[in-house]
Amino acid sequence: MKLVVATKNQGKLKEFKQLAEESPYKFIPIPEYIEDLPPETGNTFYDNALIKAKFISDSLGIPAIGDDSGLEVDALNGDPGIFSARYSETGLDKDNCLKLLSNLKEIQAPLRSARFKCCLVAYFEGKIIKSYGTLEGKIAENFKGSNGFGYDPIFVTASGLHLAEMDKKEKNKISHRSEAFRLLLKDLPQLFI
Ligand code: ITT
Numbered sequence: 001m002k003l004v005v006a007t008k009n010q011g012k013l014k015e016f017k018q019l020a021e022e023s024p025y026k027f028i029p030i031p032e033y034i035e036d037l038p039p040e041t042g043n044t045f046y047d048n049a050l051i052k053a054k055f056i057s058d059s060l061g062i063p064a065i066g067d068d069s070g071l072e073v074d075a076l077n078g079d080p081g082i083f084s085a086r087y088s089e090t091g092l093d094k095d096n097c098l099k100l101l102s103n104l105k106e107i108q109a110p111l112r113s114a115r116f117k118c119c120l121v122a123y124f125e126g127k128i129i130k131s132y133g134t135l136e137g138k139i140a141e142n143f144k145g146s147n148g149f150g151y152d153p154i155f156v157t158a159s160g161l162h163l164a165e166m167d168k169k170e171k172n173k174i175s176h177r178s179e180a181f182r183l184l185l186k187d188l189p190q191l192f193i
Pocket of ligand 1: 040052070085151177
């Protein structure tokens with residue numbers, strides 16, 4: 001059973017491919033001729049994940065899975081949240097991280113708590129299946145590690161390791177995306193009925 005992963009983010013795609021290895025599903029990327037996903041006009045992770053999944057599924061006529069995710073930082077009242085990808089002017093991973101570190105300059109370690117959130121939506125012909133995952137941690141003061149993507153170099157997990165110091169397998173044992181994925185798998189067969 002095939003699902004298109006409705007993402008332009010290669011980091012997410014790699015993690016999905018690894019997750020799918022332990023499932024009966026095959027995840028495929030969106031074809032190159034689809035240059036852009038629609039604007040993320042929703043107010044929640046769910047709204048935006050649905051926009052992506054529905055657009056790709058309706059365009060290609062096969063089931064699709066959308067991922068909307070981001071980082072909620074307590075000292076910033078939950079920002080950047082659904083705006084995580086568009087936090088800095090360029091939207092580049094490094095610039096997003098630098099802006100976050102700069103905005104937390106005055107905040108001491110115990111108050112740098114944060115969490116990654118992920119909403120997954122699988123969509124096909126009007127049928128919707130959704131799930132959520134969370135990863136608790138805190139924002140570091142410096143970059144560390146070269147794996148992963150996005151905010152991984154500045155996110156410290158309970159083990160003390162930055163997410164970017166973990167390989168894909170280790171990250172997938174604990175991540176917000178893998179939690180949401182495991183929950184999604186329970187209901188996913190309904191999409192194909
Ligand atoms: P698509 O919309 O094409 O899927 P995107 O990167 O724009 O790609 P989002 O709108 O969901 O995806 O934005 C997610 C943001 O949160 C983006 O800045 C990511 O780098 C970051 N993010 C999400 N999951 C992450 C993870 O596991 N590790 C590090 N950063 C993550």
